[in-house]
Amino acid sequence: MAQPSPAHIRRWRQYLADERAEAHVYRELAKRREGEERDILLALADAEARHEAHWLELLGPHVGKPRKADTRTRVLGWLASRFGSVFVLALAQRAESRSPYANDADATPAMAADEQIHEEVVRGLAVRGRNRLSGTFRAAVFGANDGLVSNLALVLGIGATGVPTSVVLATGVAGLLAGALSMGAGEYVSVRSQLELLQSTAPNPDTRAALPDLDLAANELALVYRARGMTHEEAEERAQETLRTLDTTMIADAAAARETDEHEAIGTGWGAAISSFCFFASGALIPVLPYLFGLQGLAAVVVAAVLVGIALLVTGAIVGVLSGASPLKRAVRQLAIGFGAAAVTYVLGLAFGAVAG
Template sequence: MLMTVPERRAVPQEPSYKLIHRWQRHLANERLEERVYRSLADRKTGQEREILLGLADAEHRHQQHWITLLGPHAERRRLPDLGTLILSVLGRMFGSVFVLALAQQSETSSPYDSDWYATDAMAADEKIHAEVVRALAARSRAKLSGNFRAAVFGANDGLVSNLALVLGVGAAGVSTGTILLTGISGLLAGALSMGAGEYVSVRSQRELLEASTPDPESRTAIAALDIDANELALVFRARGMDTDEAEAAAAEAIRTASHPGGRHGLHVPAEGEHEELGTGLGAASSSFCFFASGAVIPILPYMFGMSGYPAIILAAVLVGLALLFTGGVVGVLSGRAPLPRALRQLAIGYGAAAVTFALGLLFGTAIG
């Protein structure tokens, strides 16, 4: 079903205070968004810089619309929306990946579709901006998809697994020393297991990709191929081309093989082309460190001498805050609202911990 843009209203001669306030807020948002895009552009080069400057210019055009509507009221400065302010602050603190992820969410949820006084062109611009920012954000996410994935999942696993372990043995009524020893053992065992698993996983993925990469030595044979019995075409057919396309590609490869620096069609990825996976050691060390950093949080109360239910409650609160943070970060980087992802992460973590806590209570009662 096609979406319809609401009919735009004529501007009243004497706009109400509420309407003026709304227009001023729109203007403040556009001004801050322009500054954010120009700030990002200052850190980039080439095509990406030009794209960001183009977005900034579009936001500047939108400002002129609200300035015209406001007239003398445009001089009054308002604070932007909270989401736009957060976008700006995180951009200065953490760099482009957070800004682009938040900008994607901001552009997607633009109010101009339902605002009677925004133009149709402005509403359309925001939709296109969302797709531009989505594409730019995808580049930044790809750079984080290896080691960052290991770090986030390592931290979450450490938080949930060690909280569940500590609550389980704590509910069984064992001594504080035993709980602390159990928590430290769980931290080391889990961190080592995560590190080893990530190393094997990343190395295996890289080896599978390398196994599918054309052999560089095969290119040396191209110039000597028998043109009348050209088996190079079979290579291109094996890669999915039809017969005519394969024959044409093979003929072009043979023609250029004699030219220095010519491309032969047998593409061999340059070093670093598969770096979006991360390195095995990088993923392993990230996973180990972040699992350990997450797993140490549930045992902090016991490390400082607390015991009993106060220690259990404090451990659960600390882990809950950490789960909200990691869930929110994942939400931001995925270009979606962070709060639902943070609450989902919290519910999953507390759910797992509640199960082991209940089992610990049952076990403690049974042996008591």
């Protein structure tokens, strides 16, 4: 093999450092898992060792002193050693999706394919965490965003009419309390209603207990399976197997698994209510802070808008990270929507103030 150029050596050494760091991330995550999840993470760490061996072979005597991995991978390793949550898995998923191997002639096609498979493995590991989180997380994001936007719009709209600062402050506090209570109550009713609707679709245990008494020559058990989505042939086969073995769990297996996943994704009524209340109140407090500290007029408006803008960017970026998407795009989208709504309300407040004047 020809002598590699200094540029090749630098790139290969960086790849080597990144592979070692990624293996470290998976081992740290494995320490916080048990059973199958732990085995999967350790297998991913071993897979990264294959890639490490490839770069070691190419480097040969040019390995040199160990280099630092890129900043994102080092931060991910630090988070993995301390948290190991779905947040870290989401970051690991995004890191796998950014692999440069597909466009690097020095990496084998198998290595590029490995990285794509690794992304799907991590995505699969994150599913449970996302399902457990999604109900409460949805309420938290919705509550925080609604608190930020609605109270900023309320404060700016009222302030634009020209009323005294004390009135603006009182309106903001009232909006915070009313909105937080309304959001909490609404989330509780919404989630409880959805859970009750799902529970009504679960098979009746008494029906399963009636299986031994069915007429083997004439019964409608196959219709149960067809009603749940099986084809005619599949339903007939399943019904015959159920009656032959009298396995009373077979009717409910698929429905129960689906019900469990759906219930996890929705969350609990109290969890959603408390999350929504707290996050709405936290978001709604931010636009009021300048008035609480005595700012007035344009200065209060500017500070409130800047604080809310920062909060919108942060919440949007968090949503992006946890969903495995671009944090920047989600942050900008959140900011544009929030400021758009507040701007419309502010303009209407100016209009009403001019008319009243």
